[in-house]
Amino acid sequence: MKTATIIGGGVIGGGWAARFLLMGWDVRVFDPDPEASRKISEVLDNARASLPGLSEVAMPVEGALTFHDTMSEAVAGASWIQESVPERLELKRKVYQTLQEHCDPDAIIGSSTSGFKPSELQGCATRPGQIVVTHPFNPVYLLPLIELVTTEANAPEMVTRAKDVLTEIGCHPLHVKKEIDAHIADRFLEAVWREALWLIKDGIATTTEIDDAIRYGFGLRWAQMGLFETYRIAGGEAGMRHFIEQFGPCLSWPWTKLMDVPELTDELIDQIAEQSDAQSGQHSIRDLERIRDINLVSILRGLKAQNWGAGALLKAQDARIDTQVAHVDDVADLAQPIETVNRSVPLDWTDYNGHMNEARYLQAFGDATDKLMAMVGCDAAYIASGGSYFTAETHIRHIDEVHAGHSIRITTQVLTGQGKKLHLFHTMYEGDRLLATGEHMLIHVGLETRRASEPGPKVAASVAKVAAAHAELPRPDGAGAAVGVR
Amino acid sequence: MKTATIIGGGVIGGGWAARFLLMGWDVRVFDPDPEASRKISEVLDNARASLPGLSEVAMPVEGALTFHDTMSEAVAGASWIQESVPERLELKRKVYQTLQEHCDPDAIIGSSTSGFKPSELQGCATRPGQIVVTHPFNPVYLLPLIELVTTEANAPEMVTRAKDVLTEIGCHPLHVKKEIDAHIADRFLEAVWREALWLIKDGIATTTEIDDAIRYGFGLRWAQMGLFETYRIAGGEAGMRHFIEQFGPCLSWPWTKLMDVPELTDELIDQIAEQSDAQSGQHSIRDLERIRDINLVSILRGLKAQNWGAGALLKAQDARIDTQVAHVDDVADLAQPIETVNRSVPLDWTDYNGHMNEARYLQAFGDATDKLMAMVGCDAAYIASGGSYFTAETHIRHIDEVHAGHSIRITTQVLTGQGKKLHLFHTMYEGDRLLATGEHMLIHVGLETRRASEPGPKVAASVAKVAAAHAELPRPDGAGAAVGVR
Numbered sequence: 001m002k003t004a005t006i007i008g009g010g011v012i013g014g015g016w017a018a019r020f021l022l023m024g025w026d027v028r029v030f031d032p033d034p035e036a037s038r039k040i041s042e043v044l045d046n047a048r049a050s051l052p053g054l055s056e057v058a059m060p061v062e063g064a065l066t067f068h069d070t071m072s073e074a075v076a077g078a079s080w081i082q083e084s085v086p087e088r089l090e091l092k093r094k095v096y097q098t099l100q101e102h103c104d105p106d107a108i109i110g111s112s113t114s115g116f117k118p119s120e121l122q123g124c125a126t127r128p129g130q131i132v133v134t135h136p137f138n139p140v141y142l143l144p145l146i147e148l149v150t151t152e153a154n155a156p157e158m159v160t161r162a163k164d165v166l167t168e169i170g171c172h173p174l175h176v177k178k179e180i181d182a183h184i185a186d187r188f189l190e191a192v193w194r195e196a197l198w199l200i201k202d203g204i205a206t207t208t209e210i211d212d213a214i215r216y217g218f219g220l221r222w223a224q225m226g227l228f229e230t231y232r233i234a235g236g237e238a239g240m241r242h243f244i245e246q247f248g249p250c251l252s253w254p255w256t257k258l259m260d261v262p263e264l265t266d267e268l269i270d271q272i273a274e275q276s277d278a279q280s281g282q283h284s285i286r287d288l289e290r291i292r293d294i295n296l297v298s299i300l301r302g303l304k305a306q307n308w309g310a311g312a313l314l315k316a317q318d319a320r321i322d323t324q325v326a327h328v329d330d331v332a333d334l335a336q337p338i339e340t341v342n343r344s345v346p347l348d349w350t351d352y353n354g355h356m357n358e359a360r361y362l363q364a365f366g367d368a369t370d371k372l373m374a375m376v377g378c379d380a381a382y383i384a385s386g387g388s389y390f391t392a393e394t395h396i397r398h399i400d401e402v403h404a405g406h407s408i409r410i411t412t413q414v415l416t417g418q419g420k421k422l423h424l425f426h427t428m429y430e431g432d433r434l435l436a437t438g439e440h441m442l443i444h445v446g447l448e449t450r451r452a453s454e455p456g457p458k459v460a461a462s463v464a465k466v467a468a469a470h471a472e473l474p475r476p477d478g479a480g481a482a483v484g485v486r
Numbered sequence: 487m488k489t490a491t492i493i494g495g496g497v498i499g500g501g502w503a504a505r506f507l508l509m510g511w512d513v514r515v516f517d518p519d520p521e522a523s524r525k526i527s528e529v530l531d532n533a534r535a536s537l538p539g540l541s542e543v544a545m546p547v548e549g550a551l552t553f554h555d556t557m558s559e560a561v562a563g564a565s566w567i568q569e570s571v572p573e574r575l576e577l578k579r580k581v582y583q584t585l586q587e588h589c590d591p592d593a594i595i596g597s598s599t600s601g602f603k604p605s606e607l608q609g610c611a612t613r614p615g616q617i618v619v620t621h622p623f624n625p626v627y628l629l630p631l632i633e634l635v636t637t638e639a640n641a642p643e644m645v646t647r648a649k650d651v652l653t654e655i656g657c658h659p660l661h662v663k664k665e666i667d668a669h670i671a672d673r674f675l676e677a678v679w680r681e682a683l684w685l686i687k688d689g690i691a692t693t694t695e696i697d698d699a700i701r702y703g704f705g706l707r708w709a710q711m712g713l714f715e716t717y718r719i720a721g722g723e724a725g726m727r728h729f730i731e732q733f734g735p736c737l738s739w740p741w742t743k744l745m746d747v748p749e750l751t752d753e754l755i756d757q758i759a760e761q762s763d764a765q766s767g768q769h770s771i772r773d774l775e776r777i778r779d780i781n782l783v784s785i786l787r788g789l790k791a792q793n794w795g796a797g798a799l800l801k802a803q804d805a806r807i808d809t810q811v812a813h814v815d816d817v818a819d820l821a822q823p824i825e826t827v828n829r830s831v832p833l834d835w836t837d838y839n840g841h842m843n844e845a846r847y848l849q850a851f852g853d854a855t856d857k858l859m860a861m862v863g864c865d866a867a868y869i870a871s872g873g874s875y876f877t878a879e880t881h882i883r884h885i886d887e888v889h890a891g892h893s894i895r896i897t898t899q900v901l902t903g904q905g906k907k908l909h910l911f912h913t914m915y916e917g918d919r920l921l922a923t924g925e926h927m928l929i930h931v932g933l934e935t936r937r938a939s940e941p942g943p944k945v946a947a948s949v950a951k952v953a954a955a956h957a958e959l960p961r962p963d964g965a966g967a968a969v970g971v972r
């Protein structure tokens with residue numbers, strides 16, 4: 001069994017502990033804080049809820065977590081030791097001295113330091129070659145980036161081993177080969193932080209406005225492509241060199257407080273353009289645009305499902321432009337199936353077969369069910385009061401394919417609406433072309449007991465009204481069919 | 487019908503055109519570039535593929551797009567005029583003079599300028615009060631942020647009208663009330679850009695490494711929370727004030743080239759802490775952590791489906807830790823149903839009823855089908871060669887609920903595997919608890935013709951082998967059932 005030791009708990013140490021544990025390592029913690037165990041277990045709760053679900057396959061069996069009173073006991077058997085104590089160089093150096101008295105000389109000692117260079121950490125150490133910077137980002141259990149900063153004191157074999165371990169626990173080791181204060185990412189974060197402090201001090205923007213300027217704009221871009229790949233696209237067909245030439249003059253303008261700027265020599269422009277070609281040259285600008293857009297659609301739709309950030313803006317927009325009838329009482333012709341969905345197929349609903357994925361048919365039918373439920377008064381307020389319909393059974397017939405960007409429409413017929421049962425038949429079209437049917441049996445439940453129960457009187461009356469109006473409709477083709485039976 | 491005029495096409499002007507058109511406005515374009523029509527139509531193609539699918543409801547009917555040879559003709563009837571000409575102040579001022587000779591004096595003239603202050607743009611204008619900065623972010627048709635920068639020359643009524651129009655076309659107008667070079671977002675972008683130029687010039691990092699430092703770390707955070715809300719969480723239970731005090735000393739360290747730093751007075755700390763309370767105080771730190779994590783899981787899983795950025799790392803990780811058998815020839819006991827899925831329920835698979843959403847059952851069953859297909863040799867290479875199985879019919883029985891973070895397992899029985907037909911029966915468990923069954927009829931198709939066809943000989947043989955081994959298994963409970971029939 002592999003063993004990792006965490007020196008210094010808290011949010012960062014706890015995040016490291018979670019990564020190792022959930023990837024099957026045993027984890028030994030040293031932290032003199034009497035609250036350390038509670039703090040780490042709170043981080044672990046968050047990690048257990050979020051990390052394993054990122055994987056489509058089974059995770060390793062979780063390792064064992066133990067707490068230890070001394071560093072010497074904590075490092076027993078550890079091949080990785082992660083130090084996350086406060087950012088004071090003398091404190092860190094003292095910790096390494098104690099660690100190195102007791103740990104395996106082959107163990108890797110990684111420091112979570114945001115800013116110290118590895119040579120500073122190695123300074124007074126017994127075995128400098130054992131110490132590297134492995135700088136993570138909060139939440140450590142979800143964000144893959146680890147800045148691995150090394151010096152010439154670190155043997156290549158040891159650096160390779162460090163990369164392998166980091167990769168094994170699901171991280172991306174970004175090997176920074178030339179040390180610098182604050183490594184790479186924190187240089188950007190610190191520049192932005194200082195700029196932000198000025199904006200607040202000068203009364204230009206509040207914390208909310210600054211955060212909105214990030215999360216509604218370039219923050220969305222940077223979740224999927226960084227600075228240079230994004231600007232390569234902005235340069236258009238002419239590429240990176242064109243972008244730099246276009247925005248080069250701005251470097252001398254007071255667009256930020258950072259006025260110490262390198263000269264844009266031909267050499268520097270060449271260097272950037274060549275690196276950008278090596279990075280992104282395998283994709284055309286058109287391809288990069290399409291990749292960027294489908295990534296952004298995925299991100300935006302994910303945030304929309306959470307009703308957060310840019311996704312909350314999209315939800316509000318839907319509410320503004322929605323022209324569908326809200327309640328069955330307002331439906332013009334209740335003797336016909338009711339239109340419950342009318343939308344475009346999102347870019348991220350297609351699969352390797354190039355058409356809308358089967359699960360997205362059920363997602364659209366589920367949306368149709370939700371809409372019908374809302375139209376009979378089983379809306380958010382009703383659900384909050386303790387009643388809802390759960391789907392018990394579903395039968396889908398896929399008749400024809402549909403592609404991203406095309407419009408789909410679903411009409412819904414109530415086959416039965418009596419007591420606890422709501423039997424629906426959805427039909428999906430693109431224009432007049434039949435795409436699929438969805439037959440669903442829903443059962444009304446009490447959310448407290450999770451058992452079948454009668455709906456409230458208003459919902460029951462609305463359901464009965466639609467069921468009565470739909471009773472005259474012919475039974476739709478395919479209703480009551482079993483798989484493989486025609 | 488509402489009309490918008492786009493002065494200056496290209497990527498930014500085209501993005502504006504797309505926003506207006508897809509939200510039902512007529513759009514009139516002026517751009518002397520003979521390539522303008524092609525360039526705008528390329529942006530429009532991207533926008534039509536991506537934007538409408540962000541909405542769960544029907545979008546307005548698209549407006550009419552026309553191109554015009556003169557500005558005077560282009561502005562006819564326009565209530566919004568968007569200027570996106572190159573960043574040269576004299577050029578912009580000339581454009582406004584011509585525009586103002588011909589346009590409706592009540593029309594809003596918005597400038598896409600990245601850096602000029604509105605007072606500079608208004609400088610020589612006939613009617614300064616008509617001109618504002620409305621700075622968008624590429625791709626304009628997907629990113630909602632617009633920096634709306636105004637001066638005292640702009641009447642409050644006009645500013646309100648500008649906000650309303652921007653909101654109507656799906657944007658978030660961030661009203662910057664005190665003008666400054668480069669507004670807000672571009673101050674951060676420019677600071678990061680200058681810092682990045684130094685890192686490249688000094689040989690610390692390449693463009694790839696810089697982009698990875700962004701998109702594998704803080705870029706993911708910034709897609710959903712900005713700088714201050716993120717740091718509020720990092721401050722932990724002690725909050726924003728604690729965070730500032732902890733990282734305050736770094737301001738004097740050379741963590742970035744930006745060394746011109748405001749003094750962290752008590753007044754500034756109070757100001758930030760109070761603004762942060764107003765922004766995020768309605769959520770506890772624990773709540774913010776959970777919101778952040780579910781957002782990150784949604785984003786990461788979205789990127790994973792696209793096999794891009796941090797999502798590509800997750801896919802590679804799955805391949806490394808997957809212990810499932812790859813081909814039916816290697817299954818130990820083929821006389822039993824085959825394990826095809828073994829995973830955790832992701833945080834973003836639950837819905838308003840607090841359990842795994844119905845569509846995610848089909849997603850998991852679809853994954854089980856994909857795995858079985860791969861195990862009989864219908865893998866990515868086979869699909870690339872032109873054959874695949876399409877699901878024709880599905881029957882799901884929801885037996886019991888399951889929640890995020892819990893482990894689910896699916897076993898798959900082949901009911902029929904002959905010729906073009908593959909009839910599967912999936913059973914989903916949490917431990918020994920039966921959650922659902924999924925019965926699926928798949929048809930082998932030629933991807934060229936999109937019609938039913940015989941599978942290749944290797945796939946056919948593998949399917950036949952499993953079907954023969956499963957022929958002795960009892961018919962599973964629920965197979966062949968129709969909705970509502972017991």
